[in-house]
Amino acid sequence: xxxxxxxxxxxxxxxxxxxxxxxxxxxxxxxxxxxxxxxxxxxxxxxxxxxxxxxxxxxxxxxxxxxxxxxxxxxxxxxxxxxxxxxxxxxxxxxxxxxxxxxxxxxxxxxxxxxxxxxxxxxxxxxxxxxxxxxxxxxxxxxxxxxxxxxxxxxxxxxxxxxxxxxxxxxxxxxxxxxxxxxxxxxxxxxxxxxxxxxxxxxxxxxxxxxxxxxxxxxxxxxxxxxxxxxxxxxxxxxxxxxxxxxxxxxxx
Numbered sequence: 745x746x747x748x749x750x751x752x753x754x755x756x757x758x759x760x761x762x763x764x765x766x767x768x769x770x771x772x773x774x775x776x777x778x779x780x781x782x783x784x785x786x787x788x789x790x791x792x793x794x795x796x797x798x799x800x801x802x803x804x805x806x807x808x809x810x811x812x813x814x815x816x817x818x819x820x821x822x823x824x825x826x827x828x829x830x831x832x833x834x835x836x837x838x839x840x841x842x843x844x845x846x847x848x849x850x851x852x853x854x855x856x857x858x859x860x861x862x863x864x865x866x867x868x869x870x871x872x873x874x875x876x877x878x879x880x881x882x883x884x885x886x887x888x889x890x891x892x893x894x895x896x897x898x899x900x901x902x903x904x905x906x907x908x909x910x911x912x913x914x915x916x917x918x919x920x921x922x923x924x925x926x927x928x929x930x931x932x933x934x935x936x937x938x939x940x941x942x943x944x945x946x947x948x949x950x951x952x953x954x955x956x957x958x959x960x961x962x963x964x965x966x967x968x969x970x971x972x973x974x975x976x977x978x979x980x981x982x983x984x985x986x987x988x989x990x991x992x993x994x995x996x997x
Contacts, residue, residue: 833863
């Protein structure tokens with residue numbers, strides 16, 4: 745007989761490796777954000793690992809809970825008239841901010857019934873036994889109050905999405921700079937790939953290294969790959985030498 749697993753059991757289960765980016769939003773006990781920095785937190789800010797440990801006991805909330813296209817048995821947790829189409833993690837974060845509750849966004853996390861929509865949020869209902877919002881004593885009330893705010897969170901969602909794109913652009917620039925710094929210095933560049941060796945120049949150089957066994961063959965291989973001029977083959981060289989000898993004999997006659 746198959747065991748029944750409720751969504752409450754699913755809430756705090758992880759379905760991806762733990763090496764993900766956490767992006768805290770707004771105020772709360774999570775403290776300042778590390779901004780999802782790929783290379784660690786900024787000075788004076790907690791690391792992702794420290795934030796992750798602190799929010800471990802917070803309530804997990806997934807977009808599927810508010811999806812109007814889902815049936816209640818398919819994961820929806822609010823009445824259909826409060827659910828919306830195309831709900832995403834930014835709707836959840838914006839609603840929690842309006843409720844003055846702390847929120848941390850875990851972007852790569854997914855619900856097992858909704859694997860192709862990334863992102864979930866965590867929030868805190870109580871701190872040291874005291875409600876953070878007196879109107880919200882439990883999860884059921886939390887989900888209802890969040891859903892009621894969706895019609896008014898459009899501008900906040902747009903701002904969050906724009907900020908997230910800007911953060912990703914900064915991360916991409918940081919990553920590019922770090923990769924560039926890791927490249928060996930003083931190597932000739934391949935077109936379009938700074939820091940990579942120019943295979944054409946390498947092949948040409950090898951063609952002139954007749955004193956080293958195998959160098960002509962390697963240069964020919966690189967030339968055949970379009971990475972340099974093909975050196976003259978050994979047979980071609982021998983043919984030219986033979987032709988020269990014949991010409992010499994004719995001249996003697």
